[in-house]
Amino acid sequence: MSTSHSRLADKFLENDKYAQWHDNTFWGVRQKRDRMADEVPEWEQLRQMASDIKRHTITHLDRYLEQFEANAVKNGAIVHWAKDADEFNSIIYGILREHDVKKLVKSKSMLTEECEMNPYLEAHGVEVVETDLGERIIQLNDQKPSHIVMPAIHLDHHEVGQLFENKLGSEKDNHDPTYLTYQARLSLRHEFLTADAGLTGANFGVAATGDIVVCTNEGNADMATSVPPLHIAVMGLEKVIPDYDSLAVFHRLLARSATGQPTTVYTSHFRTNRPTARKMHIVLLDNGRTEWIANPQHWETLKCIRCGSCMNTCPVYRLSGGYSYSYFIPGPLGINLGMLRDPQAHSGNVSACTLCLSCQNTCPVKVNLGDQVYQWRQQLDEFGTANKQKKFICKGMDAVFTRPKVYNMATDNAHLANHIPSFIMECGLNPWAKGHKMMKFPKKPFHKLFKDLEKDEDGK
């Protein structure tokens, strides 16, 4: 029996050249992140602070959200509260209709993906244009993002080149990324100049000042809010933070963790509309968040600042790609958010984890992603989706690991398993053989090696 994730991962791996490129690319991003982290001596202190600030803010959300709203209103913005995706979409459409908006340009926002806002607005006759290059590419290609920071990473430059030939009329067979980026720039420039409104997400909302803070490299959020006469900012409740001192901590972590840059090129602080535009609107979205807070094992997922580094570092994500996950956010974060959203629909992702815990060791806000996946696995029975064969073997492992004598005996003799012909170990009856090579058991188990080393040391 395989899971929905493992079946789709098999498909991803059929193109092994691409799979290898994908793996290497994300490992490269992870290494850039490491170099950035190494340059900041107080890095680990920052991560701890970021985690503590988020724990505090998220368990005092009522206070901070009311403070944020009061300050935003004082600055001249209009604040809306949406309890779910339906209300969110109808609020946005209501604002657009009131201002007779025919074309909306938007910057990247996972929130609007979560609410499936684009199809809703399009069904109501509003043209929606994505302006982040990656988002624009997948919009033209009628696809969903395969990564939260690099949404079009599943396409190579030839595929993008052909897409632009068809949709933007770019030169035939010119698939140079610089040329293609310039073509997109020209086409998007036209969209910015002709749009009736701009919509942005929010990386942070600052309670003490009412700022909406948006970080981009392309400057698209700024173009989308500096030309059209109306700005709507949308924000999940958990994005509110107390003040500028807190913002400094998150700012220092975000871009370094996300793409291995010391900062994004633009960090824009919006408090109100520009003088020549209409009033700015801010829409706050709950959509399950105030329910998730009640879950003692999983509420800390709400600390996430959407940097994507848990995906970049995840060996399973790197070798299976974003489309192998059933939830619209992939990787370790997506496994957990999907389970919070709808465990019946998304438990097929819970297998997509080796429990290496690399995700939670890189996460800038210390979300315990791998631990949470482990905990979800313990509950799979409730959702009726546990793999029965694996469960049987797990029971056996449990018995061994929890009784030291049996464990010692088993590991002392484990090297004998090296002599079992691999067709027995890797046959269809052993469900782990699929996707896992049987490991070689060492002649001396680790704890013995360690003891021997200790003896050597003592003998010196």
Next chain:
Amino acid sequence: MDSKEYILGRFRRNVGKKYDMPDLGSIAGITYPDPLVQFINITQTNGSNLFELKPGDDINKLIMECYPDAKTIASSLPEIRIANRNPETVASARDLDGTDVGVVRAELGVAENGCMWVPQQCKEKVVDFISENLVILLPRDSIVNNMHEAYRKIKFNSYNFGTFIAGASKTADIAQVLVVGAQAARSCTIFLV
């Protein structure tokens, strides 16, 4: 019951253990022996050009030397005499499309990452983004070590908008190849004044 009450009510019912705010004063933010030197270095890594203005230098002449082909130059700064578009007086933000060089003033630079604080300084802030090439005038004595210091110092004016800019716009969204010049400025030149 309106949605705000509903959301806050549900939060209050559901929240468990409450956590205290940590003491952010204990953060040992990175400092540099000479923040200006670090700022200059990081700026080059970010791909910007940087020049130090010497006494007697004419900023207008230097800008034209950097961008000899520039025809339309937008700025609301009084010392930029070569400007032939004024973002303060244009009828609409759209009128600044096609600007070859935009010239703006930053108030503070950050040594750790090359960010420059640019509060809105005229009616149409689009000049910061729409110009093909962006020139930033930055006081050389304004460099702070890190973002902790920066966020304690930045100021807003009545426009209530400000942005940190760290160079030209960039993307790697096509096959992870870095391309400078995405939706906003395609090059950035900093003059330390």
